[in-house]
Each structure stands twice: as C-alpha cells, then as structure tokens.
Amino acid sequence: MIGFRFIPLFITILIFSHAHAQINSDSLIYSRRTAKIDGIVPTFYTPGYKLRAEKLKNTFEKAIHFYESSYPVHFKLKLAVLDSTQWVTEVYPYGLLNYDAGWAMIPADISYPFFLRLYGITDKKKELDSLLYRNHLTADALISSVFLVYSLHELGHYFVMDLEHTPLPDMFANEMIATYFSYNFFKSIESKDLLNLELFSEFISGNYQPKFRKIAPLTAWTRRIFSLANRKTRIARDFPPTWLTGYRQ
Numbered sequence: 001m002i003g004f005r006f007i008p009l010f011i012t013i014l015i016f017s018h019a020h021a022q023i024n025s026d027s028l029i030y031s032r033r034t035a036k037i038d039g040i041v042p043t044f045y046t047p048g049y050k051l052r053a054e055k056l057k058n059t060f061e062k063a064i065h066f067y068e069s070s071y072p073v074h075f076k077l078k079l080a081v082l083d084s085t086q087w088v089t090e091v092y093p094y095g096l097l098n099y100d101a102g103w104a105m106i107p108a109d110i111s112y113p114f115f116l117r118l119y120g121i122t123d124k125k126k127e128l129d130s131l132l133y134r135n136h137l138t139a140d141a142l143i144s145s146v147f148l149v150y151s152l153h154e155l156g157h158y159f160v161m162d163l164e165h166t167p168l169p170d171m172f173a174n175e176m177i178a179t180y181f182s183y184n185f186f187k188s189i190e191s192k193d194l195l196n197l198e199l200f201s202e203f204i205s206g207n208y209q210p211k212f213r214k215i216a217p218l219t220a221w222t223r224r225i226f227s228l229a230n231r232k233t234r235i236a237r238d239f240p241p242t243w244l245t246g247y248r249q
Contacts, residue, residue: 099154145196156181
C-alpha cells in the first residue's frame, strides 16, 4: 500500500507554486552569481551550499539512471539550488520547489521555524518535537529528507510533461503522478529519507484536516487559486499569504 497520506496538503502547496505565470528561467538564474557543478545534471548553486547541491545532484542522477534503464527516454535538465537571497521570487515564493522550462529549482536551506510555517503546523511544534525525539531524529534531518524526496517530484514533472508529453485531466493528477515518480525511486532503493518522510506524513495526517475529499471541489478550488495568483504575484515574497491560508483551513 503506497504511503500517500501526505498528498492532500502538499498538493495544495504545489498547486500554488505552479500557479504563477512563467518567466524565462534561464535569464533569471543566470543573472544570479552562482557556482556550478558540471555533469549529467548541470547544477547551479548559491556559494556556501556545495554539499547540499552535490547531494541533490547525485540523487537526481541516480534517479535518471533508474528511469532511463526502464524507459526509452533521455533526461536533459538543469538543477538550481538557491538560498533565499538568490531565489527566483519573481516567479514564486522561497520554500516552494518547482520545475519550469528545463529547470528543477530547490531551496538550499530551510529553517525549522520556516518549515513549520510552510506546512501550517507552527502550533504543533511540541508534538512534532516529541515525535522526533522518540524516533532519534533531528529537525534538520527530517527537513533534509522531506525536501530530498520532494525534489525528485520536480524531476517527475519533467518526465511527464517534457519527455512523455502525457495529457493529464487536472492539476491533482499532475501532482499525484510526479509525486509517485519520486516515491517509486526512493522505494526501490529502500531509502531512509523516504521512511523519514512517511513518519512526517503520518504526523501530518493526524494533525491536519483536509478541506477537500473529492476531486471535483479541489478542481474548482484550483481554478480559483490560478485566478487569484495571476492577480497577486506580489505575494511571492511573503509566503504563506493570508488568502491561501484561509483556503487551507
């Protein structure tokens, strides 16, 4: 049984992250003063985050090898690992992973308070701290695992949209398939990071009551989010915006 209890809340966040108008990602990222690691996945990163960039790059390349051995496709994309000072806030808020126009964009650093705010569980900090203590897990290790697994979700978007050109019925299906793409790889290598994510997912499922339980109302809500996001791109510098938080309650 696939452990997908984490999907409803995260898809809410992903829908928002993909709701902004596309801007030329190449020009945005090349305008930053980044360092670069060459390889199968050229990786541009904020100086000071080389180890983080190398870990993400290596994971992407292992996943690419895994999927290229199963499908007649060839992956060709770039990776940007940027901190909040270099993030492409012209497009979407810091903290949201994204794929756009050949770029997978991953935050270089997420603090524990920011992580709690991102998931809307600041008031559950004591409970999460207790869970981490019982499982001999640090907050930094949890955040690293969550974002590592979700980073390959963006590779999944590239696979579905750019390589397979798969028509999808709605935003939920788009996010669901990309999430499974990541899950399938990490499951195949029996990843500790996936176990950490599943632990967090169990916590989320016990502390968050989703607004939507059927696809139709979620689809209607998605259309409203797109409409609002197109008029409110200025909120990208202050996530989570109050208008989005209201819909998550």
